[in-house]
Each structure stands twice: as C-alpha cells, then as structure tokens.
Amino acid sequence: MLNSVFKKLMAAYVAIMIISFLILGLLFSQLTGSYFFQRHESLLLEEGNKLNDMVIAHLNGRISAERLNLELQAVERFLNTRIWVLDRRGMIYGVSSNEKQWIGRQITEKEMLQVLQGSVIVKKGVFDAEWKVPMLTVGMPIIINGRVENALIMHSPLYEITDAIQGVHRIIWIAMGISFLVSTLIIYFVSKRMASPLRAMGVAAERLAAGDFTQRITIDTEDEIGQVTRTFNGMAEKLEAIEENRRSFIAAVAHELRSPLTLIKGFVEGILDGTVEEKDQRKYLQVISKEAGRLNKLTANLLDLQKMESDQYPIRIQVFDINELIRRTLLKYDEEIERRNLEISLGLEGEKLMVTADRDAMEQVLTNLIDNAMKFVENRGAIELTSKAHMQRAWITVRDNGMGIPREEQPSIWERFYKVDKSRNRNKEGTGLGLYIVKKIIDRHGEQIRVESEVGKGTAFTFTLPLAEVRE
Structure with missing residues (x-):
C-alpha cells in the first residue's frame, strides 16, 4: 500500500497531525471546561x-425582609441560581424563588451541615431527588460576632455551563477540522514536491542503466534534495564522459590496430601472390617486422594501461641511481642515434644521484619520453637529458629541439591516444599512449611532471623524484 515516498510522507504527516490535533483538542476541551467551571x-x-x-444587615435590622428578597431574586435572575438562607439549625427560612415549599425544611446533608460549622463548600452533582438536573452548589457561612448564625446556599444548574462548554468545544473541533483539511492540502503539495525529484531521479536512473547518459534532472532548490539532485547530475555527467572516453578509446584502438594490420596484410598478400618481386621482399618484410613491433608495443601499452586504471600496477619502491638509469636507457637507442646522426647531450649532477622510486617504472617513463623526443626531432637534431638535485627532489628533464607543441594543445597531451600531429603522419609513428602512461606512473609515485614547449623550438618534459636521503 505504502509503496512510494509520496504515500509514506503523506501517511506519516497525516498520522502526526491526527495525533497532534487529538491531543490539542482534548487539552483545550479540558482547559475550557475547567475555566468555565x-x-x-x-x-x-x-x-x-x-x-x-x-443577610447580616437584615439580621441587624438595617434592611427589611422585602429588600433582602429583592436582592436574592436579582442574583437569581443574573446567575440563574436558586438561593436559600438557613438558620443555625439548618432550617430554610428564606428563598429567592417562588418555591415556598422549601421554607421551614431542615437540611440534613453532611456537606450543608459543614457550612453551619464555618466551612465554605463547593459541590457538583444532584442535590435532591426532586431536582433531576445536576447542580453546582456553593455554601457559605454567615458569621456575626465570630459565631455562625446563618448560612447561604446557592444552587446553579450545570446545563448552562455545559452548554457553553459544548459550544466552545464545537468551535474548537470545527477550527481543528478546517486546520486539518488545510494542513493536509499543504502537506499534499509539499510531499508531492519533495517526491517529484525522487521520481524523476528514478526514471533518469533507469534510462542511465539503459545507456542514455544524457539524462539530467532539473531542480532549483538548496536543500538536501537539491544537493542529491546535483550529485546525481554530476554522476550522470561523469558517466557520460566515461562513455565518451570508452567510445573514443575503442575507436582509437581500432584505428591503431587497423593501420599496421592493413599494411601487414597487403604486403604479405603481395609477397604470396608474386606481386612483390623477390629482390624487394626483404624491404617489405622489414616493414612488416616494424609494424608487428608497433603492434606488440601497442599491446604492451594497453596491458599497462589496464593495470594502471584498475590499480593493479605494482609500485615497488627502491633506492637506485637515476643517472645510471638514464645512461642505460640511452644505450637502447645507439643504433637510431647513429643512423639519424642525432646530437645527444647529458647534463647529469654528479656521478651518482640516488633516488627512491620504482626502478622499472622509471625506466618506462624515460623510455616513453625519449621515444617521444626521437619521434618529433628531425635528423641531425638534438636531445638533451639532465638531472639535478633541488629542494630535496631530483629534477629529471628530457629536452629536444623538435617541432614543439602548440600552447593550446599542451593540456591535452596527457590524454589517451592524443596526438599533436592531427594528420597522423606515418612518419610520426606512435600509439598515443606514451605520455598518458608517463603521467599515470608519476601520479602513482605522488610526484609531478610538467611540459615546456614552443612551436618551432622544441619541447622539454621535467619530472621529480624524491632523493634517497629523504626517505630512510
């Protein structure tokens, strides 16, 4: 039955209102009755x-019996009250009404006799069998010279008081009923307004689950629901960005795989069907081997990428000489350096510069940065590697005098498959993952990397590592 937030809110609010109104109604009724009585x-x-x-003035002879009777009758009419005057023996000798049959009758009720003993009494209930109507009875002693000489008994019917109380109760309950209806309407609209974004969120969540990441919820409130809605919209934006990245990633991977596979397939078919002459086969086989190596490198990068993004890429911190690692990494490029007649310069601080980091990961960082420099520097170009200690950090720089990176594109170079060379010139080979992996590794070490580049003058990548003396 209560299968929605709206119904639960309505049921809770209505239950609270009913309980509150009942308590308030009973309290007001009790207070009103007590007040009237x-x-x-x-x-x-x-x-x-x-x-x-x-009465004392009458007993002292200052006013006549007629005057006393007139006063009794006036009070009777004003308060609708029967008034008796009793002597010391409890005999009625004066009445305010025409009920003369009470004159000479002796009162024997215990409460009335207490009045003749000097007490003031107040009593509710039926006074005598002849009066079926409940009465409010007030008894007061008449004291002369310190002695109780007479008593005054006043009987007022309760129906007038109860009628007045019932009238007030009626007004109270009618007002509460109207208040309940108005409050219910207000709560209905408030609950509906509160539940509306939750329903919208549910619909949007279902569409997100179905793959529609453009869903957003429009709401302009500053309360908790507004915060949840903004959080939901932020989540949807991130999911949309993730989906867009996924599609771009798949498209980029497909492109990077298709290009070398197309070359390999074409050259192999040419060799098999005899289109490629035997004297040219070695040249084409070298191209096939090069493209196969590129595929192997792309596969390795993709595996590293998967490990990094799933936090399964191990970081094994150790102390090692970063200068030695730079020299060893450069050795892998001896053949290409000689073939392209590149100028390599080293500006390393000291013979050794000990740092604490993952040695294998740092070798991959250096390899990717040197690959990047090799890719964009022209033949006979220059590449410089430097290291220096500053502020308890080792600062490693890989600099080239290649084509440079436009300033507006520099923030994007850390993205997956991003290539500055939009045309994807085959002379600028690469997977578009090298700098992305570099950034991931440096981030996993809690260090920083920056780029400085100017079009036509070259590019410099600088990253930091903690000196070994800092971490013991």
Whole structure:
C-alpha cells in the first residue's frame, strides 16, 4: 500500500497531525471546561459574599425582609441560581424563588451541615431527588460576632455551563477540522514536491542503466534534495564522459590496430601472390617486422594501461641511481642515434644521484619520453637529458629541439591516444599512449611532471623524484 515516498510522507504527516490535533483538542476541551467551571464558581462566591453582607444587615435590622428578597431574586435572575438562607439549625427560612415549599425544611446533608460549622463548600452533582438536573452548589457561612448564625446556599444548574462548554468545544473541533483539511492540502503539495525529484531521479536512473547518459534532472532548490539532485547530475555527467572516453578509446584502438594490420596484410598478400618481386621482399618484410613491433608495443601499452586504471600496477619502491638509469636507457637507442646522426647531450649532477622510486617504472617513463623526443626531432637534431638535485627532489628533464607543441594543445597531451600531429603522419609513428602512461606512473609515485614547449623550438618534459636521503 505504502509503496512510494509520496504515500509514506503523506501517511506519516497525516498520522502526526491526527495525533497532534487529538491531543490539542482534548487539552483545550479540558482547559475550557475547567475555566468555565472555575469562572462560574468564582461568580457564585463573589455574589455570595455580597449576599452575606445583605443577610447580616437584615439580621441587624438595617434592611427589611422585602429588600433582602429583592436582592436574592436579582442574583437569581443574573446567575440563574436558586438561593436559600438557613438558620443555625439548618432550617430554610428564606428563598429567592417562588418555591415556598422549601421554607421551614431542615437540611440534613453532611456537606450543608459543614457550612453551619464555618466551612465554605463547593459541590457538583444532584442535590435532591426532586431536582433531576445536576447542580453546582456553593455554601457559605454567615458569621456575626465570630459565631455562625446563618448560612447561604446557592444552587446553579450545570446545563448552562455545559452548554457553553459544548459550544466552545464545537468551535474548537470545527477550527481543528478546517486546520486539518488545510494542513493536509499543504502537506499534499509539499510531499508531492519533495517526491517529484525522487521520481524523476528514478526514471533518469533507469534510462542511465539503459545507456542514455544524457539524462539530467532539473531542480532549483538548496536543500538536501537539491544537493542529491546535483550529485546525481554530476554522476550522470561523469558517466557520460566515461562513455565518451570508452567510445573514443575503442575507436582509437581500432584505428591503431587497423593501420599496421592493413599494411601487414597487403604486403604479405603481395609477397604470396608474386606481386612483390623477390629482390624487394626483404624491404617489405622489414616493414612488416616494424609494424608487428608497433603492434606488440601497442599491446604492451594497453596491458599497462589496464593495470594502471584498475590499480593493479605494482609500485615497488627502491633506492637506485637515476643517472645510471638514464645512461642505460640511452644505450637502447645507439643504433637510431647513429643512423639519424642525432646530437645527444647529458647534463647529469654528479656521478651518482640516488633516488627512491620504482626502478622499472622509471625506466618506462624515460623510455616513453625519449621515444617521444626521437619521434618529433628531425635528423641531425638534438636531445638533451639532465638531472639535478633541488629542494630535496631530483629534477629529471628530457629536452629536444623538435617541432614543439602548440600552447593550446599542451593540456591535452596527457590524454589517451592524443596526438599533436592531427594528420597522423606515418612518419610520426606512435600509439598515443606514451605520455598518458608517463603521467599515470608519476601520479602513482605522488610526484609531478610538467611540459615546456614552443612551436618551432622544441619541447622539454621535467619530472621529480624524491632523493634517497629523504626517505630512510
């Protein structure tokens, strides 16, 4: 039944309102009843004190019996109250109404006799079998010279008080009913407004699960629901970016695989069907071997990429000489350096510069940076590798005098498969993963790498490593 947030909110709010209104209604009813009874009791006591003075004046001969009767009748009409005057024996000798049958009757009720003993009494209930109507009875002693000489008994029917109380109760409950209806309407719209973005979020989540990453929720509030909605939209944007990256990644991988495979397939078919002459076969086989090596390198990079992005790429920190690693890494390029007549210069600080890092990972960083320099430097160009210690860090730089990178493209060079050479010139071979992997490795070490480049003058990549003396 309560299968939605809206219904649960409505049920909870309505239950709270019903309980609150019932408690408030009962409390107001109780307070109202007590107020009316106390107010009427106070009026009876106040008028009783006035009549007490009148009876004393009559007993002292200052006013006549007729005047006393007129006062009793006036109070009776004002308060709808029967008034008796009793002597010391409990005999009624004065009444305010025409019910003369009570004159001469002796009162024997215990509470009434307490009045003749000097007590003021207040009693609710049926006074006598002849009166079926519940009464509010007030008894007051009339004291002369320190002695109780007479008593005053006042009977006021409760139906007038209860009628007034019921009228007030009716108004209270009607007001509460109207308030309940208005509150229910307000809560209905508030609950619907609160539940609306949650429903929209559910629909959007289903569409996201189906692959539609363009879903967004429009809501303009600063409360918790607004925060959740903005978080959801942020998540959707990230998922859309991830999906876009995935598609770009697949397209880039397909492109990088298709190009060498197409060359290999074409040259192999040419050799097999005799299109390529025997004297040219060695040249084409060398191209095939080169493209196969490029495929192997791309596969290795993809495996490294997968490990890095799944946090499975191991970082084994050790102390080693970064200067020696730079020299050993350069040895792998002796043949190409000689063939292209490149100028290589080393500016290494000291004979040794000990650092703490993953040696194999740093070798891959140096290899990728040198590959990048080799790729974009012209024949007879210059490549410089330097190392220096500064601020408890080793600063390693790979610099070339190649074509350079436009300033607007420099922030993008760390992206997967990004190539500055948009035309993908075959002379500028590469997978587009080298710098991305470099950045990942340096980030995993908690260090930094930066690029400085100017079109037509060259590029310099500088990264940092902690000196061995810093980490013991």
